[in-house]
Amino acid sequence: MSEKGALRSLLGICWGASKGDEGSSGKSSSNSQRRQYSDSDDISGASFSQEDLSLKLAGSNLHAFTIAELKAVTRNFTMTNLLGSGGFGPVYKGYIDDKLRPGLKPQHVAVKSLDLDGQQGHREWLAEVIFLGQLRHPHLVKLIGYCCEDEHRMLVYEFMPRGSVENQLFKRLLASLPWSTRLKIAVGAAKGLAFLHHDAEKPVIYRDFKASNILLDNDYSAKLSDFGLAKDGPQGDNTHVTTRVMGTHGYAAPEYILTGHLTAKSDVYSFGVVLLELLAGRRCVDKNRPNRQKNLVDWARPYLNNAEKLRRVMDPSLDGQYSVKGSQKVAAIAYKCLSHNPKSRPNMKVVVETLEPLLNLNDIPTGPFIYVAPKEKVDEDEEKENDDKKKEKIETETTTQDQKNHNNRDQRHKQRFPNSVIHSEVTLHKDGKSLFRNSHFRKYQRHNQERGA
Ligand SMILES: Nc1ncnc2c1ncn2[C@@H]1O[C@H](COP(=O)(O)OP(=O)(O)OP(=O)(O)O)[C@@H](O)[C@H]1O
């Protein structure tokens, strides 16, 4: 039996009586190869067995593992193998080879285990098996197998050594993610989405595009993971699919939240949010930021198509080591992706065509890598002053002078210690959260306080 045929049968088993695609306004296509998927089907998952699944998936590339096997693979799901945890449940690192199953390539894997008390369930597990079992692309994470035993639901993926973009962008302590790496990630992730929208046998809307769902290979090649919310795109003349509104706060497109109408352009919006996070080095939603900046898109969007103001958005930890021309082009395409009118957003092919040539720009300033920890408190001060134009002018002049002083000091430091690679104006506390400014910054703050800022 072909893989696709097997997967259709799998759906027959897992979904019980076929209920059609209730949540979709698309007409189902009779000659389609890939099974339609609906998140409105009411499936308990209790009506099928592991044996049925194994039988029906025989011949497919997916391996059906037992709990005992996955226990052995992950050293009994030991905490030291825990890679992280999300809405589905914990993810453990493991190792497989042909001793487990003949023909298995020796490799590390990530085993995701459904938390039975968690937010997700059989439905998401099944969507993952259906979509990732059929879709193969260099920018989609590879699903190696699954486990469906009693109430247990597990997924076994290729191991992605660099973890998620979320971890690399927001949780790195030692050095900021370089500009060229951010661009490479953006291009890879864009290619993954472009494949789903334009090149897959039938268009797929991913619906959960976000920094934590983009995983990274050793060389920072990006791969999309987590197809638990994915949907088949609209069919025939239909313009959208109607669904329950699901996704992640901060990433979901505004019109989708309002109407439940899902299109590929909803993914394009989410892509724009991640692009902005890559530019700014900030999360799309952060309650700890000053009021106006809590929502990154609302705050930053007006700056994206303004070359002068764009530097306010750029991640300070890049410390100027990025292509100015490249950043402007990235910002311009992010601006379009974040348009409130879905029709004004570019499609993902255009996004790839726009971003890929930027990899060849070589106007990135050279020099030792400099890490400058984020200056949240300074941003807060700046924001208060933005309300008063006169104060803003003084602020700009002060900042420029302080920056010059800092640059001179940094230059002197570099001359004295030419091999030093880390120059920081703040000291990062061990827990990675508390920031202690050095005397230079304390002086700067005192100066502001004395001015009544
Ligand atoms: N194939 C993999 N290789 C390496 N690490 C992985 C892999 N899959 C997931 N992880 C890691 O496991 C952690 C949890 O991932 P998971 O996808 O379950 O949750 P999430 O994406 O953080 O949240 P959400 O439930 O909203 O998707 C993340 O830190 C991720 O980097």
Ligand SMILES: [Mg+2]
């Ligand atoms: Mg995820």
